[in-house]
Amino acid sequence: MASRRDAHHAHKAAVAGLGKVLSKRARNVCELCTGGSPLGVVEVEPVYETPDPERAALLCLTCRDVLDTKPKYKLEATALRFLEEVVWSDVLPVQLSAVRLLRRLSSEDVVWARDCLDGLYLDESVEALLQ
Numbered sequence: 001m002a003s004r005r006d007a008h009h010a011h012k013a014a015v016a017g018l019g020k021v022l023s024k025r026a027r028n029v030c031e032l033c034t035g036g037s038p039l040g041v042v043e044v045e046p047v048y049e050t051p052d053p054e055r056a057a058l059l060c061l062t063c064r065d066v067l068d069t070k071p072k073y074k075l076e077a078t079a080l081r082f083l084e085e086v087v088w089s090d091v092l093p094v095q096l097s098a099v100r101l102l103r104r105l106s107s108e109d110v111v112w113a114r115d116c117l118d119g120l121y122l123d124e125s126v127e128a129l130l131q
C-alpha cells in the first residue's frame, strides 16, 4: 500500500499535471491579475480527491503569495483592484478565488472591495461552494 507521503507526492504531481490544460484556458497569463510568469497551479477549495481543472487555477507568483498570506497580515489592497473585474469571471475556480479575496479585503475595511461585493450577484450553487 502506498504511504501517505507517496499519496501526497502523487497528488502534487497530478495537480502540476493540470498545468497544460490550465495554460490553454488561461492563455498563458495569470488567471487573476493577467500578469506573467512564473505561473503555477493552485488548487481551489473545495477540492476533489482527484485534481480537476474546475478546482484549480493558474496563477502568477504574486497572486499565489497573496492567497497564501496568513490572516494576521493585511493584504496590499491597492495592488488587488483587478479583483473588481475578475470576480465576474465565468471560470468557476477563478471566481471562487476572487470572491474569497474580496471578502477578506472587505473584512479588512477596504471600501472598494465591500462595494464590489455589494454589487455582485452569485448563483446559489457558487455561494454553496464558498462556505
Ligand SMILES: [Zn+2]
Pocket: 030, 031, 032, 033, 034, 035, 059, 060, 061, 062, 063, 064
Ligand atoms: Zn497574478
